[in-house]
Amino acid sequence: MATEQTPSTFERALHEAAAILSAARRPVVLTGAGISKESGIPTFRDALDGLWAQVDPMKLATPQAFRRDPALVWRFYEYRRERMRPARPNPGHIALAALEHRFPALHIITQNVDDLHEQAGSTRIVRLHGKISANRCSLDCRGLPTPVDLSQLSDEQRAETPPHCPYCGGYVRPDVVWFNEMLPSDALNRAQQLAQQADVMLVVGTSGVVYPAAGLPALTRKAGGRLIEINPVVSELTPTMDIWLEGASGIVLPRLVEHLEKDNTLDA
Numbered sequence: 501m502a503t504e505q506t507p508s509t510f511e512r513a514l515h516e517a518a519a520i521l522s523a524a525r526r527p528v529v530l531t532g533a534g535i536s537k538e539s540g541i542p543t544f545r546d547a548l549d550g551l552w553a554q555v556d557p558m559k560l561a562t563p564q565a566f567r568r569d570p571a572l573v574w575r576f577y578e579y580r581r582e583r584m585r586p587a588r589p590n591p592g593h594i595a596l597a598a599l600e601h602r603f604p605a606l607h608i609i610t611q612n613v614d615d616l617h618e619q620a621g622s623t624r625i626v627r628l629h630g631k632i633s634a635n636r637c638s639l640d641c642r643g644l645p646t647p648v649d650l651s652q653l654s655d656e657q658r659a660e661t662p663p664h665c666p667y668c669g670g671y672v673r674p675d676v677v678w679f680n681e682m683l684p685s686d687a688l689n690r691a692q693q694l695a696q697q698a699d700v701m702l703v704v705g706t707s708g709v710v711y712p713a714a715g716l717p718a719l720t721r722k723a724g725g726r727l728i729e730i731n732p733v734v735s736e737l738t739p740t741m742d743i744w745l746e747g748a749s750g751i752v753l754p755r756l757v758e759h760l761e762k763d764n765t766l767d768a
């Protein structure tokens with residue numbers, strides 16, 4: 501069970517985490533909104549600003565909300581995409597991309613809908629909740645998913661809120677998984693397989709509230725793997741962790757990589 505940390509206990513925990521990770525053969529990383537916080541993208545639990553400060557994202561990120569008020573939900577996603585546009589990977593994303601080179605079997609399972617892992621150079625990524633920059637027909641008129649490329653629409657078609665599918669005229673929606681929607685089965689199956697095969701799972705920047713993503717660390721534990729969490733705040737998952745590194749991922753992940761490199765030189 502993880503406990504509160506003083507600087508010296510943090511250093512000890514970091515050293516222990518590096519030792520566990522350096523011995524790993526099949527590490528996997530589960531990331532949540534916290535890893536993108538230092539890139540300026542608010543987490544799900546951060547209050548949004550301006551017009552959207554009053555809304556609860558959980559209430560708008562549902563098929564029911566889209567059916568009830570498609571224009572409102574579309575504007576909510578357009579606002580988030582606008583906010584995300586200038587975001588760039590932070591040292592946490594970059595450290596994970598470096599780990600991918602160090603561990604040929606390392607995969608990232610992300611709950612995030614931004615593309616900062618890709619921008620940082622990570623390539624082995626399992627996306628559980630889709631990608632906010634992508635759109636699809638809300639009726640999936642040509643099969644699930646029916647991608648819709650807005651750049652193929654005219655300016656006035658694109659200005660509609662929401663735009664209409666060029667194939668069937670139905671509404672276009674963001675290609676993300678809403679609450680009360682099933683996750684893409686291939687992504688979820690792959691994530692569960694990776695979690696079961698992992699000898700170490702790094703759990704970075706997630707409150708551990710949203711399922712089935714939050715159930716993945718338990719699969720690693722059940723299969724005998726070790727669990728290491730990076731979060732400045734205790735999460736729902738902290739009590740199940742072997743090690744909790746209390747801190748921001750943009751600071752802790754580069755420290756972890758630095759420790760591994762130091763161990764590497766020692767081993768060399």
Ligand code: BV8
Nearest residue numbers: 532533534543544545611679680705706707710711748749
């Ligand atoms: C499903 C895309 C079957 C959309 C998202 C009752 C009990 C259990 C489960 C349920 C239940 N009732 C319903 C459910 C299922 C529901 C669920 O889990 N609800 C919860 C809220 C109780 N799940 C679903 O509906 C899923 N589908 O189960 O299908 C089904 C089918 C029909 C009916 C029922 C069930 C679908 C879930 C996917 C939802 N879509 N995103 C969009 O983005 O608009 S989820 C969305 O919220 C995010 O993608 C993310 O996954 C989640 C937020 O979680 P986090 O990433 O953890 O972010 P959060 O803000 O919570 O926390 C940030 C953390 O970072 C914090 O801990 C913070 O301390 C930390 N942090 C902050 N700064 C830093 C940091 N860490 C490191 N460094 C820092 N600098």
